[in-house]
Amino acid sequence: MYRIGKEEIDAVAKVIETKDFFKINNSLHEAENAEEDIKKIFDVKHAIMMTSGHGALVSALIAMGVGPGDEVIVPAYTYIATAMAVVAAGAMPVIAEADETLTICPKDIEKKITKHTKAIMPVHIQGFPCNMDAIMEIAKKHNLLVLEDACQADGGTFHGKRLGTIGNAGALSFNFYKIVSAGEGGALLTNDKNIFDRALIYHDSSAVAYFGDQLSDVDSMLFCGNEYRANEILSAIMREQFKRMDGILADLRANKKYISDAIADICEIVPSNDIEGDCGTTLPIRFESYEKACAFANAEGINGTVPYDTGKHVYKNWTPIMTKTGALNPLMDPFKMEANKDIVPDYRDDMCPKTLDLLSKTAYISINPDWTKEELDAMVETIKKALN
Numbered sequence: 427m428y429r430i431g432k433e434e435i436d437a438v439a440k441v442i443e444t445k446d447f448f449k450i451n452n453s454l455h456e457a458e459n460a461e462e463d464i465k466k467i468f469d470v471k472h473a474i475m476m477t478s479g480h481g482a483l484v485s486a487l488i489a490m491g492v493g494p495g496d497e498v499i500v501p502a503y504t505y506i507a508t509a510m511a512v513v514a515a516g517a518m519p520v521i522a523e524a525d526e527t528l529t530i531c532p533k534d535i536e537k538k539i540t541k542h543t544k545a546i547m548p549v550h551i552q553g554f555p556c557n558m559d560a561i562m563e564i565a566k567k568h569n570l571l572v573l574e575d576a577c578q579a580d581g582g583t584f585h586g587k588r589l590g591t592i593g594n595a596g597a598l599s600f601n602f603y604k605i606v607s608a609g610e611g612g613a614l615l616t617n618d619k620n621i622f623d624r625a626l627i628y629h630d631s632s633a634v635a636y637f638g639d640q641l642s643d644v645d646s647m648l649f650c651g652n653e654y655r656a657n658e659i660l661s662a663i664m665r666e667q668f669k670r671m672d673g674i675l676a677d678l679r680a681n682k683k684y685i686s687d688a689i690a691d692i693c694e695i696v697p698s699n700d701i702e703g704d705c706g707t708t709l710p711i712r713f714e715s716y717e718k719a720c721a722f723a724n725a726e727g728i729n730g731t732v733p734y735d736t737g738k739h740v741y742k743n744w745t746p747i748m749t750k751t752g753a754l755n756p757l758m759d760p761f762k763m764e765a766n767k768d769i770v771p772d773y774r775d776d777m778c779p780k781t782l783d784l785l786s787k788t789a790y791i792s793i794n795p796d797w798t799k800e801e802l803d804a805m806v807e808t809i810k811k812a813l814n
C-alpha cells in the first residue's frame with residue numbers, strides 16, 4: 427500500500443453508519459459501484475469485486491472451463507498463488523521459463539504446449555508487463571485461453587491497454603502489498619459475457635441465486651462454487667484507492683525513470699516489454715553474478731532484494747506444487763486424479779535454469795512514489811556508490 431488517508435476513513439465511516447454491509451440489497455451499493463468504477467477505469471465490459479486475487483484467478487479458470495485433464499502454462503517466476511489457482515481448478519500447472527524481462531518467455535510457452543494445454547497464465551510480475559502481443563498471437567495460433575495474473579500490476583498497461591484486460595480474463599489483487607489496497611481484496615476482469623456469468627456464480631455460489639436480482643441476465647446453469655463475495659467496507663476503500671491509482675503510478679514511473687536515467691550508463695537495467703506501461707514499483711538491475719547482485723542489494727542504504735531469494739516467488743520453492751500435494755483429501759487431489767494421470771508434470775528444481783540464472787543475477791530497488799527530488803538525488807548517489 428502506498429497512499430491512504432481521510433478519504434478512505436470517510437468512505438468507511440459512511441458504510442458503518444448505514445449498519446448495512448452486505449453486498450446485495452443494501453443502501454450504498456459500494457461493491458457494485460466499485461465494479462462500475464473498474465469497468466470505466468480499466469475499459470472492460472465486466473468486473474467482479476472479490477475477497478482476494480487468488481479468488482479471482484480460480485473463478486476465472488473455472489469460468490473459462492479449465493479443469494481436470496487440462497494443462498495451464500504458468501511462469502517459473504511468480505508468486506505460488508498463480509500455480510495454486512490452477513490446482514484449485516483441478517488442472518495441472520506446467521512451468522515455463524522467464525526471459526530477459528523476467529516475465530514469461532513466449533518462446534518457452536510454445537515449447538511447453540501439448541494437446542492437453544488449455545490456457546496460458548502470463549503474470550505481470552513486479553508490475554513488469556508481459557509481452558502480450560506475442561502471447562496473444564501464440565494463444566490464437568494454438569486456440570488457447572489467456573488469463574492474465576495482474577495481481578502485482580494494478581493499473582499497469584501494455585501498449586496502452588490496462589493489464590488484465592488483454593487476455594480472455596484478468597485478475598487484480600488488493601492485498602496489503604499491492605499498488606492499491608484495502609488490506610485484502612481482488613477483482614476479476616473480462617470482456618467475455620460467458621466467463622463473467624460463470625465467474626459470478628462460482629465466486630458467490632451460495633448467495634448469488636438467492637439475494638437480489640443478480641441472475642436476471644445470466645445464461646449459465648447454477649453450480650456449486652465458492653465464496654469470494656466482496657464486502658462493502660473493502661469496496662468503499664477500493665473506490666477511493668482507484669481514484670489514487672493513476673497518480674501513484676505516474677509518481678512511481680517518474681521516480682523510476684529519474685533514477686534509471688541517472689544510472690543507465692554505469693549498470694545494466696533489465697529490459698522491459700513496455701516501459702511506459704510498467705508500474706514502476708521496482709527498478710531491476712542485472713549483475714554478472716549472484717554474489718555481485720547480493721553485494722549490491724545489501725550495500726548501505728540500498729535495501730534491495732535479489733529475486734532469487736524471494737521464497738515463494740520462485741518455482742523451486744513452491745513446496746505443495748513441487749511435492750504434488752494438491753489437496754488434503756487424496757480423492758480431491760488433482761495430482762492424483764484419473765483425468766490427470768497422463769499429464770502430471772515431472773517437476774524438478776533445475777527444470778528452469780534460465781529463470782534461476784536471471785533471478786540470481788538481478789537486484790531490485792523498491793521505488794517510493796513519495797520520494798522528493800532531494801531524496802531521489804540521495805538515492806542516485808547511494809546507488810552509484812554501491813555500484814562502484
Ligand SMILES: Cc1ncc(COP(=O)(O)O)c(C=O)c1O
Pocket residue numbers: 477478479480481504505507508549551575577578598599600601611612
Ligand atoms: C502474482 C500473484 N498472483 C496472485 C496473488 C494472490 O493475490 P491475493 O493475495 O489477493 O489472493 C498474488 C498475491 O500476492 C500475487 O503476487
